[in-house]
Amino acid sequence: xxxxxxxxxxxxxxxxxxxxxxxxxxxxxxxxxxxxxxxxxxxxxxxxxxxxxxxxxxxxxxxxxxxxxxxxxxxxxxxxxxxxxxxxxxxxxxxxxxxxxxxxxxxxxxxxxxxxxxxxxxxxxxxxxxxxxxxxxxxxxxxxxxxxxxxxxxxxxxxxxxxxxxxxxxxxxxxxxxxxxxxxxxxxxxxxxxxxxxxxxxxxxxxxxxxxxxxxxxxxxxxxxxxxxxxxxxxxxxxxxxxxxxxxxxxx
Numbered sequence: 001x002x003x004x005x006x007x008x009x010x011x012x013x014x015x016x017x018x019x020x021x022x023x024x025x026x027x028x029x030x031x032x033x034x035x036x037x038x039x040x041x042x043x044x045x046x047x048x049x050x051x052x053x054x055x056x057x058x059x060x061x062x063x064x065x066x067x068x069x070x071x072x073x074x075x076x077x078x079x080x081x082x083x084x085x086x087x088x089x090x091x092x093x094x095x096x097x098x099x100x101x102x103x104x105x106x107x108x109x110x111x112x113x114x115x116x117x118x119x120x121x122x123x124x125x126x127x128x129x130x131x132x133x134x135x136x137x138x139x140x141x142x143x144x145x146x147x148x149x150x151x152x153x154x155x156x157x158x159x160x161x162x163x164x165x166x167x168x169x170x171x172x173x174x175x176x177x178x179x180x181x182x183x184x185x186x187x188x189x190x191x192x193x194x195x196x197x198x199x200x201x202x203x204x205x206x207x208x209x210x211x212x213x214x215x216x217x218x219x220x221x222x223x224x225x226x227x228x229x230x231x232x233x234x235x236x237x238x239x240x241x242x243x244x245x246x247x248x249x250x251x252x
Contacts, residue, residue, distance in 0.1 A: 010036040014100035018110035025080035152209035188214025
């Protein structure tokens with residue numbers, strides 16, 4: 001069985017955040033999830049228990065599900081003529097199957113790149129000072145790395161934020177950007193020296209290491225939240241998720 005049936009585990013449900021337009025006329029479906037098991041992460045490979053149809057089963061969805069509500073984890077790009085069509089994400093776990101449809105209904109239009117009332121925008125994330133920054137929801141892999149199993153791999157990014165915040169949140173403590181690393185896909189475990197590495201005030205850099213328990217192909221997710229925190233207070237803005245592909249070689 002691909003999914004172990006532990007008695008203390010609970011269901012996992014897709015969370016359709018909404019859709020937004022691209023400049024080329026296509027649309028992005030913004031998708032997260034809710035893992036009701038609040039104590040453990042759960043792995044569900046793409047296949048009979050984790051699929052998106054039609055034209056699936058693999059639409060870039062996660063196979064590693066962190067506990068609790070995870071917002072705007074990935075996007076699915078659909079064509080300009082998508083119209084009244086729908087994609088459906090099916091997740092089965094602990095004997096319960098859920099199906100969540102994703103459509104371009106007008107009431108589900110969101111603005112993850114700019115908050116409508118204050119003009120807040122998501123933090124920017126750089127993987128090199130010489131590359132363009134990534135901002136907002138993920139659109140595929142933005143960085144590629146290689147390492148060896150059991151050997152810590154350095155993960156360093158740079159980030160900044162526009163500083164626009166809700167006046168009612170003005171006095172909330174903490175840094176202007178919070179960086180969080182997690183596993184998105186992969187055959188084994190990933191251990192981070194710091195899942196939430198501090199952001200240096202001097203240059204906006206944040207550094208941690210990742211160690212992989214098995215060789216294979218992995219995808220890591222780095223999330224950058226501004227002071228609106230997870231979910232942006234229900235506005236679907238303003239945070240950044242970026243996906244990093246890592247090829248882990250066997251130990252020589």
